Structure formats: C-alpha cells, structure tokens
Amino acid sequence: MRPGHVLQNCFSYHLTPGAWLVDAAARSIGAAVIPSGIGNTEQQIRAMYHFKPEVYVGTPSFLRIMIEKSTEADGRTLPPSMALVSGEALPADLRVWFRERGIETIRQWYGTADAGTIAYESTDGGGMIVEEDVLLEVVKPGTGDPVAEGDVGEIVITNFNLDYPLIRFATGDLSAVLPGRSDCGRTNVRIRGWLGRADDGAKVRGMFVYPMHVQQLLNKLEFVARARLVIGGELGRDELTLECELNADAEASSLAAVSDQIAEACRSITKLRATPVILPMGSFKDDRRLLIDTRRLN
Secondary structure: OOOOOEEEEOOOOOOOOHHHHHHHHHHHOOOEEEEOOOOOHHHHHHHHHHHOOOEEEEOHHHHHHHHHHHHHHHOOOOOOOEEEEOOOOOOHHHHHHHHHOOOOEEEEEEEEOOOEEEEEEOOOOOOEEEOOOEEEEEEOOOOOOEOOOOOOEEEEEEEOOOOOOOOOEEEEEEEOEEOOOOOOOOOOOEEOOOOOEOOOOEEEOOEEEOHHHHHHHHHHOOOEEEEEEEEEEEOOEEEEEEEEEEOHHHOOOOHHHHHHHHHHHHHHHHOOOOEEEEEOOOOOOOOOOOEEEOOOOO
C-alpha cells in the first residue's frame, strides 16, 4: 500500500482493535480508508464497485464470501488487486484461489487485541517477520519452556510499550520459528504464521468460540439436554453446526420452532450463525466434548 491508495477496511470497529490498527496505519502513509466494518455483504460489494478501492483489508473468509457473491450476481471481478488479511489462517490453496480471481498481491499479518501487531508477511508465503518492538518466544503450552527451533509451540511475547507493557504474555496461538532470513532483506525472526490454538478454543470466521459457549447455551435452553459445536468446511469457508439432543418433554414440540430458538441462542452467545441439527437421544454416547474442529490446516 502506498500514499493515495484507497482501502476498504472490513475489520470490526466495535469493541475490537483490529480495524483501528489498520485505520491508523493506512492514514499515517496517506492512504484513504473506507471504514466498512463487517457484515452487510451486498452493500459492501456495492461500495467496492462505486469507490474502486485498490486494497481489501479483513479476514480471508469474508473476502471469499464477497468474491463468490459478486460472481454469482453478475460475474464481475471485485476491484481490489491487493489484500491484507488477518484473524484467520490463510492456507496455500486459498492464496492461489484469490490470485486466480484477481487478487494479485495478498499478505497477512498476525496480532492480538492485547499486543497489537506481532508479525507480518513481506513476501508471498515467505513466513511472517516479527515486529521490531516485540520479543517473541515459542514455548511448550502450559509450561513456558522454549521449544527447539522449528518445533510448533505457543507464542509468548514481551513488548517494549511503556504505556501498556506485557511481559511473557501467552497468546494461546500456535506457531513455529522459521530458520534463516526473509528474501526481502529484513533480518528479524520469522514465524510460520498462525497454526491453531494451544487452548480448547477455535477461531471461526475471525471470532473465538470455546466449550464454555456451549455450556452457556445449555444453561439458557433447559429443553436441550446435550449439545456440541462442530466446526467443519474448508478454511476460508467455515461451517458451524450445533448438534443437540433434546429432553424428552421437548421432543414433542415443533422441531422448526425449537431449531429457531437454538439458532438464535447460539448467535446471541457466540456472535456466529450455526446450523442446528437435532439428534436422537443417546447419539452422543460417552463423548463429552463440547467443541470439535474437523478443519485441516495446510
């Protein structure tokens, strides 16, 4: 991105810092920002056609949704030729998929709400360079002990921000250190990028979901005896299913009405849409897991 470019910022401006990090950085180099936020897909597509931004900024899954909806509607290619993505993994095959649909340059950055930006890509798939004002370690989850270079572990960072200092802050994210230096010439440590979570949570469409969310749903809906969230689909096209067993007195109710209640409760708790699936009593057997992620990281 350069001075004079226009970017459409599709990170949320509400109670999360991602959009503001991008907004401030873009304005500091003289780029114009369309503060779109998340959702309202059709309206966002119309804004892109009208303002013709050179750059999309947001999650890779939302960019994929917009490209697919635009193609289905009129077969047109979205205006941006560059994309800066974060909040989710960017698999190699999805990077190729974007390039085949007009996104000539795509880079990803990694950060957290507490730490801000931690690492960023400078070349196509060449790993992420750690920010110069961040000291990064990769440790064995739950111990704080460093792993060998190249092994996967939890990212722990120390920053040098006097206004908001963090010392050995455990992010809960997994990654690994890459050997050598970047082809771009920068010499700082590189990591492979986001490789999943060290805890029992998962990221779906840029949002965290945890087993406690399922427990909250069970507490809220007394007619649901057991439930679990199943995350499937391809990365960049997440599918969220809420499998439920109903109490005996609820099985005689209208399944359509019950499903609507479950879907609304799930969206209220997780801020994500999920497809309810009502299973016969006893379907869960002895499996007590509340969250199952079947996606493949490549």
